[in-house]
Amino acid sequence: MPSDLNDEPYAPDWRAALALACEAARCGASTRSGCPCQGPAMPNGRCRMHGGGSRDPIAAEGLARSKTSTRTHAGGLQKASL
Numbered sequence: 731m732p733s734d735l736n737d738e739p740y741a742p743d744w745r746a747a748l749a750l751a752c753e754a755a756r757c758g759a760s761t762r763s764g765c766p767c768q769g770p771a772m773p774n775g776r777c778r779m780h781g782g783g784s785r786d787p788i789a790a791e792g793l794a795r796s797k798t799s800t801r802t803h804a805g806g807l808q809k810a811s812l
């Protein structure tokens with residue numbers, strides 16, 4: 731536990747935080763309006779909304795869980811379409 735805890739209200743320096751946010755790299759992905767996205771980029775170079783879709787599960791545990799849930803859902807869909 732940090733030793734600098736006290737009873738004073740937390741008042742962050744919002745001006746410093748705003749300056750850091752403005753200096754962050756931008757996403758730049760094409761938006762529906764045709765303009766480049768201005769969202770702050772994550773380490774992969776895209777913002778939280780353009781970071782890319784989920785990749786397939788890699789670990790054996792996640793792959794097994796994915797197969798189970800897909801089969802359950804697909805079985806319901808097949809019955810409904812017949």
Ligand SMILES: [Zn+2]
Nearest residue numbers: 757767777780
């Ligand atoms: Zn974006």
